[in-house]
Amino acid sequence: MQQYSRVSKAEYGFTTVCFSRRKVGWLFLGIALAWMVPPRASALPCTGYCIGGTNHGERCVSTVPDCPGVGAICDIPAGCVYLEWRPNQVVVPPNGTAQLHLYAYSSNGFDQPIFGIDFILNWDEARAQFLGKQDPCLVCSGGPNNGDLCQTGADCPSGFCGFPDACFTGCPPQTYGWFSSFFPNDSGLDGLNAPYAGLPGNDGDAFHQAISHSFCGVEQADPAMAPPYNNGTGGLLVTTFLFRPLITTGGILVSTPLDQGEFTHTRVVGGAQAGEDILGSPVAQAQIIVSDLCDVPTVSALGCRYIGVTPAAGSNAVAIRVRGSSSDSQVSCVDQYVQANCVGGTNAGAICDDNGDCLGGGTCTNTGTLGTTAVYRTPAQWGTVPVRGSQIQPSKSYRVQVDCGPTPGQLLSSVVNVTMRPWGDATGTGLPINFIDISKVIDGFRGIAGIAIEETDMTGTNCIPQRIVNFIDVTAAVDAFRTIPFPCAAPCP
Secondary structure (H helix, E strand, C coil): CCCCCCCCHHHHCCCCECCCCCCCCCCCCCCCCCCCCCCCCCCCCCCEEEECCCCCCCEECCHHHHCCCCCCEEECCCCCEEEEEECCEEEECCCCCEEEEEEEEECCCCCCCEEEEEEEEEECCCCEEEEEEECCCEEEECCCCCCCEECCHHHCCCCEEECCCCCCCCCCCCCCCCCEEECCCCCCCCCCCCCCCCCCCCCCEEEEEEECCCEECCEECCCECCCCCCCCCCCEEEEEEEEEECCCCEEEEEEECCECCCCCECEEEECCCCCEECECCCEEEEEEEECCCCCCCEEEECCCCCEEEECCCCCCCEEEEEEECCCCCCCCCCEEEEEEEEECCCCCCCECCCHHHCHHHCEEEEEEEEECCCCCECHHHHCCEEECCCCCCCCCEEEEEEECCCCCCCCECCCEEEECCCCCCCCCCCCCCCHHHHHHHHHHHHCCCCCCHHHHCCCCHHHCCCCCCCHHHHHHHHHHHCCCCCCCCCCCC
């Protein structure tokens, strides 16, 4: 793959990709750090190159003092493009996967054409393993899912997952289907990707290149457009780089030098002039924080329809995440959080984290049901939660984690696996359902003390256990004894 210092537009095509700007917030982690990545300033300089003088070809912000020499000038493009990490700080558990999203945005809010992006990555190979990238707009070619968005080949049976052609218009918002996004073989040049095997080795540096499309059929390819900057949102997701920590706690820096060797540079090729480098300024470092502060919960099957979850003692608020076994297609799509809702007050039924969310004197109460919202409560507020829902089904296996936030899915405990009791098993013996199980459900229906609701409440409206034991549960136990299958549909199609 040819490198360049000033390439022509013909090398990158003519498709334009345009950008706007978004501010990145800081993550409050509640842990002391020896060093922090400084936040991006509210306004960045748009750098150019010195023309003439003793600093000819070097980056500059102004002619004086950056470009000394008679007749020398600082040539700054009319519009430039910044590259940044969003977020520039991520938190992962040991052996987790850190996702660093590379975004591009315009300096002045106007559309900026992009023909190619060269990007250098540096990291400490003793602290992190580089796993490659995940592009934001890939589609299935061939097979029954032809034309659908995908992430891996598993999404495309009888086909493959790859880059769309220039005429494809179905990319997610703020993404673009590159002509190519790859790690070129630069073994004969500066060798960042050497030895070359498609993916750079874990030697602390890598070089990535993204190139846009030129034509859709005989027509010039439509550009991917971003609106002008107005409220800090926008920009283009170029790609996502993946790292796995090799340390159990601490920080990992990922930096982006402007140059590494004679031929390899970080740059954005675009603008009004052929082959112009319009990178606005050096790219700030990203930081990966490795923390195991998210303690493992205690998890057990309380019956055939309830999972008992107890977060480890502590003062930090956590959410409880429940996922179906990835090896069971009937529950593998389940990925939800345990809910708490307001009881009483003016917004009864609303999702809440604590009593302050419940207006009019309502109380935030654990319902144990599942939903898409991550609810954060202290371990004392959670206690032991009997988790229930139509998604929790007999004999199925589930993966339970505690989510320590601050962003859902960012810092998770290790997984605890749990398998539910067979349908109708009220005694927990694992034996075939018999009259002892039926008798226990009847005792629960009669309100006899010492009979756990979680063992005897087996169904309810919409297949959700209702926290009461009634004649429907007795009938369900009898049906289980008669070997009538569990009647509720699997949560996954």
